[in-house]
Amino acid sequence: MEFRGVIFISFLFFQLGVNSNAFPMNDLISKLLGQPDVNFKQFAGYINVDENAVGRSLFYYFVEAEKDPLTQPLTVWLTGGPGCSSVGDAFGSVGPFIVTKDAHDLQTNLFSWNKVSNLLFIDSPIGSGWSYSNTSSDYNNGDDITNKILLTFMQKWYEKYPVFKSKDLYLAGSSFAGHFVPNLANALLDDNKQSKQSKFNIKGLVLGNPMIRKKLDDIAKIDFFFSREMINSSLYNEIKQECNAIDENNYFSSIKTTWSAKCKNLVFEANLAAFKTDAHNYSPQKLFDVFRPPCAETEQDLNLGKQVPIVSTEVDMCHPLRVKFYFNLPEVQKAFHGNQTNLSYRWKGCFTANFKYNEADKDLDMLPALKNLLQQSVRITIFSGDQDGIIPIEGTLQHLKKLAGELNIKLTKEETWSVRTKVLCLHI
16 A cells, blocks of 8 residues: 655634533633733643542643634644643744743734644643642653543543534644654544544644654764764764664664763764863753854843843744743733642743653654554654754654655655745755
C-alpha cells in the first residue's frame, strides 16, 4: 500500500446548531487582566483525572474560534519540555493573545490559530503549569503514565463539552510534543476500537520541531553547528568519531548505550564554542534561537516597571519572562480559576521544582508511532524553524526520509516556503 505525506491540513466545516448553555459556565473567563475586547468566549479550569479520588488534576484553557465555533474543528495544543506549560505557551505562540512589554496587559495575536479552529491547551504532565496532584509520586512522569492521564483527560473534557465530540480533532504541539502528540493520537484510535459510544474524530497531527529520536537529534545539533561555521572541522570530526555509537542503523540496539564522558565533554565544548562563551556565561537559552541574543531583561526589571528594548523587531526573546511574570499576578490566577490549591511553588513556564521525567523515555524512537498513524490515514504536518539548535531541522529531515522509505512514500522535490519574499522554511 502506498501512503502520501500531507503538508497542509484542510479543515472541513459542518453547520450545526447547539445550545451554548451546554458549556460549563463555572469555567467561563469573564476577562483576563489587560485583555482587549473580543467576540469569542474563553474557559479555564481543572479536569480531575483520578478515577478513585479527587486530588490529581490537569489544568486547561479553552478558546472558542473567532467565528462560528460550533462549526469549527478542535485543535489540542501540547507543549514539550517535558514539563512546560501549554497554557503559558498559548500566550506566545498560537493562542489569541500575547503578553505586552510591561507584562500587565495583553495584545491580540494576529496569527492566532483560533481564527480557523477552537483551541484547547492542556498543562501536561502533572507538575506542568497549574496541573497538580496531592500524591508526591505523581510528579515522577514518563511517556506511558502521561499518555494514560491525557486519555482520561480527553474523555472527561468531552463530558464537559459534549458538542465538540463530533467535531474534527487535530492534535498539535512542539518539541517534546513529538512524544506526547503521536502517543495520544494512537491512544485515541485504540480507544475508538474498544468504545461502543461516540468516537474521537481525529483527523491530523501538527508538529513543530518535534523530538522524534533524541540521540540522533543531539548529534544533528553538531551537524547544525558545523554547517553554519559555528564550530571548526577539528572539533566536529572528533565528536563524530567519539560519539559514533548512535546512527540510523543501530538506534534500537544502542538506545541504552551511555555516551562516554569524553563524548559528553566534547558536545558541551561544542556548545561553548558555537556561542563563543565559557561555562560560567553559557546560557541554554541560546540554543532556542542560535542567531539572536538571549533575553537581557530580569524579573526585577519588570517589578520596577523597567522595560529593556527589544533587540530584534521580529522575535522578542524576553517574552517567556513576561509570561511568567503575568501568570504569577494574583488577579491573573483568579481570572483563570488557576492555582486553586495554593501550590507551594510559583508558576513557571517550564520545570517546576517537583517535576521529574523518566530519562530513558526521552530517548525512545517515535517513528513507529508516526508510522502507525499514517497507516491509519491520519494526516501529519511537521514544520521546523531553521534557527532551532535544540532539535535542528537536519535531524528531522533524516527522520522523515527514513519514515518515507519504510512506507514507500515518494518524496517531492525540496522547496522553500516564503512569506513576503522572506524564506521561512524548507518543505518536502
